[in-house]
Amino acid sequence: xxxxxxxxxxxRACPYHTYRQLRTEDPxxxxxxxxxxxxxxxxxxxxVLSNPTRFTSRESLSSANAYRNCPAAxxxxxxxxxxxxxxxxxxxxxxxxxxxxxxxxxALSPARMLREFGPSIEGRVNQFIDxxxxxxHCEAISQYAIPLPxxxxxxxxxxxxxxxxxxxGWSDNFFAALSGHVPESVVIQAAEDTLAFESFILDxxxxxxxxxxxxxxxxxxxxxxxxxxxxxxxxxxxxxQILVGGNESTISLLGNLIYQLATQDxxxxxxxxxxxxxPAAVEECLRFEPPLQAMYxxxxxxxxxxxxxxxxxxxxxxxxxxANRDEKFYxxxxxxxxxxxxTETLHLTFGRGRHACVGQTIARREAVIAVTALLDRLENxxxxxxxxxxxxxxxxxxxFARLPIAFDQRQ
Amino acid sequence: xxxxxxxxxxCEFHGQCVFIAPKEFRFEGDDLVYSEEVDExxxxxxxxxxxxxxQLAIKVE
Numbered sequence: 445x446x447x448x449x450x451x452x453x454x455x456r457a458c459p460y461h462t463y464r465q466l467r468t469e470d471p472x473x474x475x476x477x478x479x480x481x482x483x484x485x486x487x488x489x490x491x492v493l494s495n496p497t498r499f500t501s502r503e504s505l506s507s508a509n510a511y512r513n514c515p516a517a518x519x520x521x522x523x524x525x526x527x528x529x530x531x532x533x534x535x536x537x538x539x540x541x542x543x544x545x546x547x548x549x550x551a552l553s554p555a556r557m558l559r560e561f562g563p564s565i566e567g568r569v570n571q572f573i574d575x576x577x578x579x580x581h582c583e584a585i586s587q588y589a590i591p592l593p594x595x596x597x598x599x600x601x602x603x604x605x606x607x608x609x610x611x612x613g614w615s616d617n618f619f620a621a622l623s624g625h626v627p628e629s630v631v632i633q634a635a636e637d638t639l640a641f642e643s644f645i646l647d648x649x650x651x652x653x654x655x656x657x658x659x660x661x662x663x664x665x666x667x668x669x670x671x672x673x674x675x676x677x678x679x680x681x682x683x684x685q686i687l688v689g690g691n692e693s694t695i696s697l698l699g700n701l702i703y704q705l706a707t708q709d710x711x712x713x714x715x716x717x718x719x720x721x722x723p724a725a726v727e728e729c730l731r732f733e734p735p736l737q738a739m740y741x742x743x744x745x746x747x748x749x750x751x752x753x754x755x756x757x758x759x760x761x762x763x764x765x766x767a768n769r770d771e772k773f774y775x776x777x778x779x780x781x782x783x784x785x786x787t788e789t790l791h792l793t794f795g796r797g798r799h800a801c802v803g804q805t806i807a808r809r810e811a812v813i814a815v816t817a818l819l820d821r822l823e824n825x826x827x828x829x830x831x832x833x834x835x836x837x838x839x840x841x842x843x844f845a846r847l848p849i850a851f852d853q854r855q
Numbered sequence: 856x857x858x859x860x861x862x863x864x865x866c867e868f869h870g871q872c873v874f875i876a877p878k879e880f881r882f883e884g885d886d887l888v889y890s891e892e893v894d895e896x897x898x899x900x901x902x903x904x905x906x907x908x909x910q911l912a913i914k915v916e
Binding site: 494554556790795798802804805 | 868869870871885906909910
């Protein structure tokens with residue numbers, strides 16, 4: 445069979461050609477180097493996501509467990525204040541997962557979040573734009589895509605604004621270590637950051653325990669409105685997922701949207717002419733360029749998927765980046781199409797079923813607010829000649845590390 | 856008639872159903888309110904809403 449690698453330089457720069465090759469030639473393919481099965485068709489990914497009792501999420505975030513192979517990091521993690529460590533939420537199954545999910549649903553209710561924080565997000569995006577609009581150019585990731593979700597994450601943790609760079613630094617290291625394929629020094633640093641983050645969260649938890657507050661941490665700590673209280677280890681673990689999940693993928697989404705605005709003829713004009721289409725543009729961008737290209741599951745029993753026999757205990761990579769362009773479900777799926785009806789076949793970018801992204805409603809809203817404000821105040825958004833965008837270097841992430849843009853100020 | 860049932864122990868109020876089938880599903884404050892029976896002619900839309908539910912909480916008969 446043809447040589448296919450997801451780790452080649454070409455595939456890492458743009459994976460979609462490789463995905464198409466996988467989808468058409470070998471849609472359920474075993475990759476011996478990574479000891480992983482790659483599922484590249486919509487139906488197969490959907491099947492696995494919809495059957496959480498057959499496929500465990502205990503290593504859902506990565507193709508490799510970086511900490512496990514790094515003794516120095518394990519030694520650091522053993523000093524944790526919140527032991528035994530607990531698999532929560534995205535890494536948990538069954539009843540435990542449902543408990544965490546309920547607590548999060550209560551603490552992070554999309555309706556309440558948007559009601560309480562919506563107006564302040566709108567105010568904040570305009571402040572970010574104020575800071576660069578006079579210059580006619582900016583670096584869209586550090587000056588726009590990062591500040592927005594990080595402001596929201598800080599609000600969720602009730603952290604002062606000065607802490608945002610620290611929180612972001614922790615998040616970056618956690619995420620890099622999770623993704624695997626990084627130097628050992630990063631894993632060791634991430635372990636140290638885990639302890640610092642833990643102290644940050646547990647000090648706040650202690651200050652709230654037994655109180656009558658209704659903020660996010662109070663709700664997790666004391667269980668407000670009928671939700672169950674969680675223990676320290678659960679809270680720390682969930683909060684690290686909220687920290688990383690609350691910014692990393694949203695930053696990629698915002699960068700991907702701005703890149704489309706800057707490079708696609710007519711998109712900016714179409715959205716300005718009809719702002720009601722902004723949610724459709726966000727949805728199409730989510731389908732077209734999933735910030736997280738894949739999630740992982742492990743088979744709990746022998747399975748046959750796409751005619752291939754897969755033994756119990758096998759790691760599966762659910763290739764959302766490919767599934768979202770599956771010819772069987774998406775006509776001309778390799779193209780960004782503002783007019784596409786994404787309600788016909790919902791993309792898998794946020795997953796589906798029990799583990800579907802808990803922050804998806806908030807993420808969509810952040811993206812709509814961010815694009816609305818940009819279109820309101822900037823026009824002729826374009827890339828900067830001689831200063832090309834730089835892709836995020838982490839395996840499985842589709843986004844930008846740098847995205848310099850130029851624009852004209854709207855009068 | 857098309858019968859709709861939402862498992863409220865799974866619903867997380869992401870609102871995809873409200874977006875796709877606003878006649879059958881709507882938010883009232885923080886609650887999801889839905890029609891339990893609708894005419895056959897609306898089946899396609901309701902099934903699409905069920906398929907779009909991130910939590911797979913909507914059953915259509």
